Amino acid sequence: MAVATKKIKEKEAKIPNAKPEKLSFGFLSQQRIWSRFVVILGVITYIWYTAKDGKETPLAKQKDVVQRRGQVFECDSNYLTEVKQFANCEPKKCGRYISDKIVTTNEVEVLLKIAKRGFALGSSDRGVSILDLHSGALSFGEQLVNIHSFVESKNILNPADLAVYKIVKAKIQHAIAETFQIGINQLQIAHPTFFSRVTNLDPKTVHNEYWHVHVDEDVNKSFHYTSVLYLADYGREFAGGRLTFLDTQKTNVTLEPRKGRVVMFTSGRENTHHVERVASGTRYAMTVSFSCDVKKAIKDPVTPK
Numbered sequence: 001m002a003v004a005t006k007k008i009k010e011k012e013a014k015i016p017n018a019k020p021e022k023l024s025f026g027f028l029s030q031q032r033i034w035s036r037f038v039v040i041l042g043v044i045t046y047i048w049y050t051a052k053d054g055k056e057t058p059l060a061k062q063k064d065v066v067q068r069r070g071q072v073f074e075c076d077s078n079y080l081t082e083v084k085q086f087a088n089c090e091p092k093k094c095g096r097y098i099s100d101k102i103v104t105t106n107e108v109e110v111l112l113k114i115a116k117r118g119f120a121l122g123s124s125d126r127g128v129s130i131l132d133l134h135s136g137a138l139s140f141g142e143q144l145v146n147i148h149s150f151v152e153s154k155n156i157l158n159p160a161d162l163a164v165y166k167i168v169k170a171k172i173q174h175a176i177a178e179t180f181q182i183g184i185n186q187l188q189i190a191h192p193t194f195f196s197r198v199t200n201l202d203p204k205t206v207h208n209e210y211w212h213v214h215v216d217e218d219v220n221k222s223f224h225y226t227s228v229l230y231l232a233d234y235g236r237e238f239a240g241g242r243l244t245f246l247d248t249q250k251t252n253v254t255l256e257p258r259k260g261r262v263v264m265f266t267s268g269r270e271n272t273h274h275v276e277r278v279a280s281g282t283r284y285a286m287t288v289s290f291s292c293d294v295k296k297a298i299k300d301p302v303t304p305k
């Protein structure tokens with residue numbers, strides 16, 4: 001105490017006109033202001049983060065280039081019961097993963113060429129168009145045609161392009177098997193597997209209202225693993241059309257499509273999702289579904305004779 005007083009006295013002596021009482025009071029008040037500032041900042045940060053939680057968190061932005069990124073979840077019990085019927089098909093963990101490194105730029109270009117040639121056979125002003133190479137079904141809203149009925153089909157389904165299609169399909173199949181640690185031979189490519197082209201126009205049928213929140217397994221029991229390969233860039237070629245997973249009432253996880261990006265996820269309730277309505281531009285994608293049930297396997301597409 002005596003030393004402190006002495007020090008203050010010395011300071012006082014050094015600084016002309018200094019008032020030690022005032023000085024110490026000033027210091028305390030400054031500290032109080034700072035501590036209040038810190039508390040207020042804490043409150044603001046807390047509100048900011050809770051508000052943020054109430055909105056959405058990105059799984060990946062379009063500009064990101066992701067080797068592999070994912071989230072794991074407890075599997076939904078119905079989903080587990082379903083996949084447990086099949087040997088080697090239960091995922092080590094349920095979840096969702098993305099990768100921008102599975103499919104090459106060249107492969108994307110070939111697939112896009114197949115899709116564009118197919119869709120060119122029909123009217124281009126539809127909100128939703130679907131091309132299923134396996135069944136040959138080409139739909140534009142209410143209209144459904146078989147691609148094999150067109151002479152152009154030989155060109156669209158040419159052997160070289162179909163070979164690329166099969167390679168990409170096999171790559172995705174391997175990635176899913178590796179990611180979820182299940183048997184590669186257990187994974188069957190199944191219905192629905194298709195190219196889609198979506199614009200901001202209203203779809204002509206309720207069936208094509210892609211934006212509703214849903215669970216893939218509820219749409220079709222044979223749906224066990226879902227994947228989508230994006231063939232267009234969000235923010236550049238179209239607006240809207242992001243994939244959104246609804247995790248809790250508070251958090252939505254969104255994925256911005258990127259050309260060549262693959263998203264793969266277990267098809268149960270743990271991956272309840274929807275696609276935002278496309279606001280402008282054209283969104284091309286390829287959905288590839290897998291089933292653990294050998295009976296649900298679909299045949300590879302072939303070049304018409």
Ligand SMILES: *[C@@H]1O[C@H](CO)[C@@H](O)[C@H](O)[C@H]1NC(C)=O
Binds near residue numbers: 054056
């Ligand atoms: C999450 O997405 C759903 C479907 O679009 C929406 O109804 C809900 O309001 C969103 N939740 C949040 C917290 O943004």
Ligand SMILES: *[C@@H]1O[C@H](CO)[C@@H](O)[C@H](O)[C@H]1NC(C)=O
Binds near residue numbers: 190219221222296297
């Ligand atoms: C469900 O998948 C099976 C097997 O791929 C298919 O035959 C059936 O048409 C699908 N059902 C619906 C409602 O899409």
